[in-house]
Amino acid sequence: MIETVREPAFQVSPKAKIYWAVGDAIFLVILIVATALGYFLTPDWSWKGWALAGALTLVTLQLVNTIASPRIRYRVARWEVTMEAIYTRSGWISRELRIAPLSRVQTVDSQRGPLMRLFGLANITVTTASAAGPITIEALDEDIAEQVVADLARITSEDEGDAT
Amino acid sequence: MSDERQPEGDKPFDPYAPPPPGQDQRGVSGQFPPHFERPAAGERGVEAQTGNGHPNFGPPPPAQPAGADHHESQQAHEPFPEPSGGEEEWERLSLWTIPVSALQGLRYLAFPLLFALFGFGSGLDITGLGIAGVVVVVGAIAVTAAWISTRYRVDDVQLQVRKGLLSRNLQTVRLDRVRSVDLEAGLLSRALKVTKVEIGTGVDNDKITLASLAVPKANELRHFLLNRASAVQSATAKASGGAAVRPGVFGGTDEGTGSAVDGFSEPATETELARFKASWLRFAPFSLASLVVVAAVGGVGSQAFSEVEVSIDTTTLEQTGQQVLEQSLTVAIVLGTITIIVGWLLLSTITYVIRWFGLRLVRSSSGTIRLTRGLFTTKSTTIEESKVRGVVMTQPSLLRLVGGAELSTIATGVGQGGSVATLPPSPKATVLSVGAEVLARETVEGQTATSEDITALVVPTQRHGFAAARRLHLQNQWFPIFVVLPALIILPLLPDGGWYSPLVNADWFFPVVTTLLAVMVVWLAFMAFLGHRIRGNALTDQHLVSTTGTLSIKREVLERAGVIGWVIHQSFFQRRNNLCNLVATTAAGSEKLSINDVPLDRAIGLAREITPEPFARF
Secondary structure: OOOOOOOOEEEOOHHHHHHHHHHHHHHHHHHHHHHHHHHHHOOOOOHHHHHHHHHHHHHHHHHHHHHHHHHHHHHHHHHEEEOEEEEEEEEEOOEEEEEHHHHHEEEEEEEOOOHHHHHHHEEEEEEEEEOOOOEEEEEEHHHHHHHHHHHHHHHHHHHOOOOO | OOOOOOOOOOOOOOOOOOOOOOOOOOOOHHHHOOOOOOOOHHHHHHHHHHHHHOOOOOOOOOOOOOHHOOOOOHHHOOOOOOOOOHOOOEEEEEHHHHHHHHHHHHHHHHHHHHHHHHOOOOOOOHHHHHHHHHHHHHHHHHHHHHHHEEEEEEOEEEEEEOOOOOEEEEEEEHHHHHEEEEEOOOOOHHOOOOEEEEEEEEEOOOOEEEEEHHHHHHHHHHHHHHHHHHHHHHHHOOOOOOOOOOOOOOOOOOOOOOOOOOOOOOOOOOEEEEOHHHHHHHHHHHHHHHHHHHHHHHHHHHHHHHHHHHHHHHHHHHHHHHHHHHHHHHHHHHHHHHHHHHHHHHHHHHHHHHHHHHOOOEEEEOOEEEEEEEOOOEEEEEHHHHEEEEEEEEEEEHHHHHHEEEEEEOOOOHHHHHHHEEEEEEEEHHHHHHHHHHOEEEOOOOOOOHHHOOOOOOOOOOOOOHHHHHHHHHHHHHHHHHHHHHHHHHHHHHOOOOOOOOHHHHHOOOHHHHHHHHHHHHHHHHHHHHHHHOOEEEOOOEEEEEEOOOOOOOEEEEEEHEEEEEEEEHHHHHHHHOOOEEEEEEOOOOOOOEEEEEEEEHHHHHHHOOOOOOOOOO
């Protein structure tokens, strides 16, 4: 029998696409500016052509990333919290499933960067006793995030034991 | 559970026996043996307030045990029969702490001191002597101050350690968070019958250290802490009140006889799982770590040696000719080799003996596993059995060749790295049986798995299939295929006159490089072949097993119940091959067990089987 696992139920906020695109675009602009500065402000040196080629490759890659990745990331990114577990899927070129029983959850945090606040988004990070196992739900709508954090806190506080 | 049960501690020989039950200890300083120096009441109050901010340091009201104010989940561990009111006895370390830590300090100061005394080889002078004197005096004061200022106390709920004369530092551990207790004693400590105590807690990597306690006292403390910890846990687990028994001063007894503080008054029995055997010494030379040391030393030595030889040779060469040179070279090589081999044998055996002599691994029926070892410095590690999450068996290449293996135990709360080296290089059969013994214990369902039921160390592992093998080969050949081969093709096509030209145009270049390339490709293919043959996973009734390695083999065994989450990662190429990297996260050891390039459905199957609960709805 082929074992499978179904995908998590919910998508992240649709605003995530714009948020990721803007983030990537900002990085793209920084790359372009740095390349331009490097090219025009430094004197000629023997490997300058190679350096420029390298920098332009980076710029191109980031351009592709900016155009292509937000939509794919949005399609891949899913999450679900049940009474028993938290389950996420994320990635773009690679895929990652993370799952943890709520009985093993130690902390529940939410983070909002400046850009995220602009779009009304929040990340939720759930940690367990293992450094290898934090689970992050990226780019949720703020009100949903708040609700999820409250639910998680309630469910996990009912558990006794030290979650190891 | 019987609340009124007497503390197991009042055994006739116990010098720290608690007062008879029913007689309240609170405030009766006469009850305490003289060496439990009880500070004046006023002083205590002040200290405690600076310490944990307890507002009222008389016996606190019964509803509020000491320490209830510092952890919100206190309520979960409610069933403590009595508040720990009158037992707030701050105890000191052993007075012998002073010479012991002074000696340790001297070790660090030895070089600076010698330097100060003898300067730049100018012999003794007054300034140097003065500086050395000041250093010694300051050191002595610091050591004494540390002894004066360090105090600790244990009650029903917590262990507190207070340090620092100028800046006060109070460490508080709840007893149910105590996972392991280490005792360590160097030569001086052993002569003075004191030992360092390190207490490992919960998920913190830092251990709480008590510099030196008298040995019986340290044993008692260890006994009490660990029994107490399991008592609290079983009480919580069974959700029925009153498991705890006040510790007296400690409810402890001498090492070995044990005491069941947990309400079931059967005395603890001990089973020996392993003991140092002189025959194990034959494996000592096959540890690569010591080989490296000897090779380095030998290398330097032989270099000096050969230089001497050569300088003699040049003078004798003109007189007696080539023959002497050849002979002396042969002699030098033979002597050098013998020196290295003998040095290796000696050094590896000596370090092995120093580290592992007297090894004794013991399981106590009170639910702990204790490892004692060491020739000069003796070290004893005691782990709560329920915190043991698995074992790792390693067979480094040389050791594997001669049928040896090593064993370490992974557990939560044993400090940095989360694992305890349990057996030195020793016969594989020993490692297998001891490993099984370590893993054998009461299962979740309440049945007891004996070591015969534990198959995790011998079960054949399932390989990862053709796609995984192909991926391993490709990964291994990455460098020759994508770097060396293109370079070989591109270099001759480049215009003449670059930095590479002399290299490329040399006669030897292509034959040598292609030969090297071929050797490299064959070797890497062999490694990939071995890697695939050895890599695998298995699932037993109790454990998840992963094997990895090529020339050496590592078998990691993680208890199913120790898995606290999963990560399934697929790179782009893994997705095309339906492979993934499966990571079982855990609180013990390196905090994860990774199984790479496993077929996706096998990975999901493993995860589902091991933790059905979170997967129930997915």
